[in-house]
Amino acid sequence: MITTEQNDELQQCTQRLEAIFSKVFEQLETLAEQVVTVWDALAAEGRKPTSKDLAFLQATIEERLSSNDTYIHGTGVVLEPGELADQELFLEWFYRPASGKIAPMMLNFNRQSESFYNYQGMPWFTRPKLTLRASVEGPFVDLYGTELYILAFSLPILAGGRFVGVAAADIAMHEFDQLLTRCLLRMQNEAFIINGEGRIVAANSTNWFVGNMASRPAAAKVHKLKPLSIDWSLVELPTPR
Incomplete structure (x- = not known):
């Protein structure tokens, strides 16, 4: 929950x-x-x-x-x-x-x-x-x-x-990664940012590597980043990091 x-x-x-x-x-x-x-x-x-x-x-x-x-x-x-x-x-x-x-x-x-x-x-x-x-x-x-x-x-x-x-x-x-990761590290659960191609741009866990492709798991919470006109999103998983 x-x-x-x-x-x-x-x-x-x-x-x-x-x-x-x-x-x-x-x-x-x-x-x-x-x-x-x-x-x-x-x-x-x-x-x-x-x-x-x-x-x-x-x-x-x-x-x-x-x-x-x-x-x-x-x-x-x-x-x-x-x-x-x-x-x-x-x-x-x-x-x-x-x-x-x-x-x-x-x-x-x-x-x-x-x-x-x-x-x-x-x-x-x-x-x-x-x-x-x-x-x-x-x-x-x-x-x-x-x-x-x-x-x-x-x-x-x-x-x-x-x-x-x-x-x-x-x-x-x-x-730039330092700014993105610093924000993600404040979150209790595993989280990453993906670009429009589904490629990871930053993550707060070693389970996810920058540059790799990642899907949006069904159980994850996904927030599209509003200032971007392409499909960049912040994805939070239900898994503590």
Whole structure:
């Protein structure tokens, strides 16, 4: 039988997790709004934006990455091909490398190269484009960028009702997992968080491994995390940990 205390634990943990995710999306919304402001102003002038028109975002991005309480490893905006007058593919993106000094992300957009970075096929770009909703993808290894095990948060940027790109953030799992697990460890029973694929993102018991697939047992209590537009859930089992 689930006690009132356990119900309270589940609700409190759910609320904490929702607050963590909401904070990331709030920061991305700020970036998206800044891009839309520029797009609207340039549209009124009758001209197309260029990569230089996005340089002002650097200050906002660096402020986010420099914050003492941030778990964002890299963030910025990634544009729909053809949106700029001077670049076909473009991103205004900065990250925190091992040195700790914030640096711009340099990727290869040469279509003839073997190392061509084609973000048009990446789920964190395609899902917001197709659904016009926020997305969280992963965890996965960022092979073309930092080679870290990450979660990719993204939301669509809409200017004049038209998709022009995404505002996105990479969260390093080794840092983010501490926040998620800290919350789960306050629960008496075994519990884990699963993403839309049914893959475990965090758990409070060694019986469940991050990255493995897990179903939602019939006897479990499942809470969908509201800030996410995909099916992420907190699952509590009737088993003391």
